[in-house]
Amino acid sequence: MRSVAQSDRNLHSCADYNGFRVTSIRLLAIDIDGTLLNAKFQVSDENLAALRRAHARGVEIALVTGRRHKFALPIAEQLGVPLTLISSNGALTRSLTGETHHRDLLPMEVARQLCHEMQAFTKHMVISFDHDQPGALAIESFAAFTGSIFGWIEKNRAFIECVNPIEKCLTTDPIQAMFCGSFDAMRMLRQSLSASAVVKHLTVLRTEYPMRDLAIIDLMNRSCSKGAAISRWAERLGISQAGVMAIGDNHNDIEMLEFAGVPVIMGNACEELTSRGWHVTSTHDDHGVARAIERFIE
Numbered sequence: 489m490r491s492v493a494q495s496d497r498n499l500h501s502c503a504d505y506n507g508f509r510v511t512s513i514r515l516l517a518i519d520i521d522g523t524l525l526n527a528k529f530q531v532s533d534e535n536l537a538a539l540r541r542a543h544a545r546g547v548e549i550a551l552v553t554g555r556r557h558k559f560a561l562p563i564a565e566q567l568g569v570p571l572t573l574i575s576s577n578g579a580l581t582r583s584l585t586g587e588t589h590h591r592d593l594l595p596m597e598v599a600r601q602l603c604h605e606m607q608a609f610t611k612h613m614v615i616s617f618d619h620d621q622p623g624a625l626a627i628e629s630f631a632a633f634t635g636s637i638f639g640w641i642e643k644n645r646a647f648i649e650c651v652n653p654i655e656k657c658l659t660t661d662p663i664q665a666m667f668c669g670s671f672d673a674m675r676m677l678r679q680s681l682s683a684s685a686v687v688k689h690l691t692v693l694r695t696e697y698p699m700r701d702l703a704i705i706d707l708m709n710r711s712c713s714k715g716a717a718i719s720r721w722a723e724r725l726g727i728s729q730a731g732v733m734a735i736g737d738n739h740n741d742i743e744m745l746e747f748a749g750v751p752v753i754m755g756n757a758c759e760e761l762t763s764r765g766w767h768v769t770s771t772h773d774d775h776g777v778a779r780a781i782e783r784f785i786e
Contacts, residue, residue, distance in 0.1 A: 513785055514731040516542055517574075517718045517744055518777060520553040520563060522697075522737040523754055526773045531566060538778035542785050543569040548725060550574055552714045554695055554706060554740055556663065557582055558620050559644065576663045577693050577706050577740055578717030580618065590720060591618065592712040593661040594690075601686045602665055602707060603655035609677045610654050614666040617657075623649040626657035636700035637668050665707040671696070674703035681705075693740040696758060706740065715743025735780055737761070737772065752780045 518524050518539075526532055543549055549571040553560050557575040564573045564584055572589070574581050581590040603610060611632040617624050624647040627633070633641045641648070651657040667677050678694075681687055691708040714736075722732050734741070734748035737757040745751035745766060753761045755771035762768070769776040769783075 512731055513547060513733045513750060514727045515548045515550065515718075515722055515725065515733070516781070516785070517550045517552045517714075517732060517734040517748065519714075519736040519738070519741050519744075520551055520555060520560060521695075522756060522772055523735055523741075524551070524772075524777055525563070531563065532775050532778070534775035534778040536567060538775075538781040538786075539567055540569055542781050543571075545785065547785060548572070548727070550718065550721060552578070552718055552734075552736075552741075552744055554693070554704070556580075556616055556624075557618075558624070558647070572721060574714065574717045574721065576616065577708055578712050578714045579663045579708060581717055581721060589724070590717070592709050592717075593618070594664055594707070594709045594712075596658050596661045598686060598689045598709075599658050599662055599665055600655050602690070603653070603658075605684045605686050606667075606677070606680065608680070609667055609673075612667045612669045612673060612677070613654055614668065615654060615657055616663045616666065617660065618663050620647070622647060623657070625649070626651045626654055628652045628654045632669065635670070636697070636702045664712075667705045667707075669703065670701050671698070671703050674705055677705060695738045695740045713743040714741060715745075715747040718744050719747050733780075733784055735769070735777055750784055752784070 524531055524535060539549060549569060551564050551571060552574040554577045555575055557573060557580050560573055560575050564571060572581060572583060579592045582588050611628055615626045625644055626649055629650055689710055691710055691712050693706040695704040730749035732748045733750040734744045735752045736745055737754040739758060739760055751766040752769050753766050754776045755768060769780040
């Protein structure tokens with residue numbers, strides 16, 4: 489991976505990108521975990537100030553996250569500027585006031601087929617729904633959710649119901665299904681999933697944290713991704729692809745970065761992203777979002 493110093497030189501030296509001035513950026517799409525948030529899950533004062541300056545310049549801001557809407561909302565509200573929250577890897581697009589602009593739900597029958605074909609892994613499974621009451625998240629039991637994922641379980645415990653077998657929770661279309669666990673467990677899941685009949689109906693997205701031995705596999709509707717959501721939102725705002733800048737760090741950000749006219753990856757990005765030749769900013773612990781805004785927008 490390139491050093492922060494090399495990354496800053498790359499960003500600083502680029503006044504034009506793909507034939508347009510970088511000052512033409514009108515929509516800024518930012519991932520949350522590993523990007524906007526540092527290792528302590530905080531938004532730094534530098535990132536906060538830079539985002540507010542970008543908004544003051546007339547740049548539309550969208551937080552684009554794998555988190556569900558309710559779990560991401562406090563971070564979005566902390567920024568103190570009007571923005572759009574695209575959650576669950578592109579499944580939901582909402583304003584901070586709760587206005588729903590788009591939903592891309594997973595068909596219930598597809599979710600049932602997934603439960604049937606992945607029976608060996610349902611202990612690692614979470615199914616989420618678009619409401620904020622208990623049962624918004626369904627699992628079979630808490631037993632398999634240990635290690636670094638336990639913190640997420642604790643923060644969401646009020647919304648979790650145990651349903652065994654888990655497919656009994658499917659009385660309406662869910663937002664998504666998620667599997668999480670160790671790298672070894674999720675590697676076996678991916679192998680089984682790739683050989684299944686249901687996979688043709690799904691978008692399969694992964695998020696990995698090697699230092700925590702945590703891998704997350706999100707199963708979305710076939711048309712759903714961060715890239716599809718930000719493309720749809722840019723079109724609604726009348727903003728061209730060239731006017732979109734995206735910042736991310738993990739595998740589930742790839743489609744969003746591929747769409748953006750200016751794709752920027754974090755200094756802590758996963759290896760798959762660093763091999764794409766995209767611009768690299770500093771790490772999430774070194775205010776990488778602020779550094780990218782300073783170079784490309786200011």
